[in-house]
Amino acid sequence: MLSSDLHASSNSVVTEFVSEHPMDVAMTLSPLRRGKGDPTFERDSAGSVWRTSRLPSGVLTYRLTQISRFRVRSEAWGAGAAEFTGMLPALLGNADDASDFAPEHPTLIQAHREFPHLRLGRTGLVMEALVPAILEQRVHGVSAFASWRRLVTKFGERAPGPTPRPMFVPPAADVWRMIPSWEFHLANVDPARSKTIVRCAQSAGRLEETATMTAADATRRLRAIPGVGVWTAAEVAQRAFGDPDALSVGDYHLAAVVGWSLLGRPLDDDAMVEYLEPLAPHRFRAVRLLAVSGKAIKPKFGPRTPLVDHTGH
Template sequence: MTVHALPFRPPYDGTRLAAFLSDHASPGVETVAGGAYRRTVRFGGGFGILHVEPAAEEPALHVRLDAPGLDRGARDAALARLRTMFDLDADPAALSDGLGDDPFMADLVRRRPGLRIPGAFDPFELTVRAILGQQVSVAAATRLAGRLVAAFGTPLPGEVSAPGLTHAFPEPAQLVDADVSLILNMPRARGSAIRRLAAAVLDAPDLLAPGPDLEASVARLTALPGIGPWTAHYVAMRALGQADAFPPGDVGLMRALDSGAGRPSRAGLLARAEAWRPWRAYAALHLWAEDADRRGAPAVQI
């Protein structure tokens, strides 16, 4: 089986990124073990397994694709998605320079070089997961995701298999009429938000396409019932490649900025973040990491 090398500019904190992906993995669709990430994927009318792990002797990730009948176009598209998901095109020097004017942020970057934004292989999947995670813990959201996959996902055919991987994540057409709230025993508003998201993506397949305009992306997302500014910025950050996304009013971000004189207000947080443009997503990542390390908790509670 061919191994594809996806290079990156060091430093690269793959350990922390893998830990995040492990905490947020959807059961049946994703696994993380020993620093290696595996997931199920759809290729046209078929299915496959992606295997991603750090290269031993070069600054790169090694990727294997176990997908019968995979053509070159689908292979290249999958590799491009993985580059985005693992934030392999980030320039650490540019990020350090861009965040270095704020002494507090400069210290965070110095202490945690190579932090990368954990992206998403599929924007629809990530957005559904973000809705499932509203107002519940990461562990609870993971359980809900596993039940969603088991109830509405597509079982893998027998010729495609890997330990812990059983289904492809549900597509919009599989969720648009699904009674998600009843099956998952969760608030009806959240189930309705997932159905309406699915309907919106079916009506406008480019709704969750990456793009350079953060405000336009956030406006499209917040126009959907059940998606507020925090969730919209979170999705823009992780799924749409928006390096300046910044979830407003996030408690973890405000906690991280408390140096003993108290947390900033929501307005104070946004004012402070102006100095971090156009890299506010990376600033948020460093603040979440600081908050998590202080508390010994997962970096993002969703």
């Protein structure tokens, strides 16, 4: 249930959403955060989640405050504030249906029992999820997050509203498309990734349409862009579509984590896909449960792969 009011004094749209299901705002939105210092995401001292976005109607800042397990208060600023009201239930995972999720592994059964309120949210915004996923291809997260911070703060817009720190809205597709190659270079983004971002920005309209397609058709259209593979498409599907089955095949750690957590030994991608097949269409849900429950494990062996600096090349 939604109820909204326009607060003229703060130029904001305030909405309260009441769900039939228990919610955890921080848990549901945490996959949208791109590392510490993400200029589009913040949690304040009261525990509220602040986030920026770009909707068809314009830029947006919203603050989500958990009032109770079933009630969330939203305050939104910017040209996109009114449109955001209609997107709020899906963002909070209200459309997520885990009723037929029936794991048999004891670890997953226990995780599901401990976190029955895990909801997979849906932003409906493809480029917003796609660009940072491309930045995270084949590099350490810390490097990708730094690239994201630099590019968003330099080419994005200052976020509307009384943000708890300076925050920025990600660039529009037309801006991503026009960022010079040397700016990507200075942000430590190699040509392969920067060219993929530009190609996606050039096709942004058709890519945003995937939010209304079936999972198979959406993946097919995303992967038609050179440089967008199965891992990147899955990362987008998890966030933009709330797809509970979008498995990040090709992730540097995931197969080993799944193997160690559920079998006590590492798996490769093919073995992971085969092992998790009985959990379809909830394979991503299973992986997410391992993560939020703290039951995802992977022993550390040997040195970490080195960070790569492309700015000096």
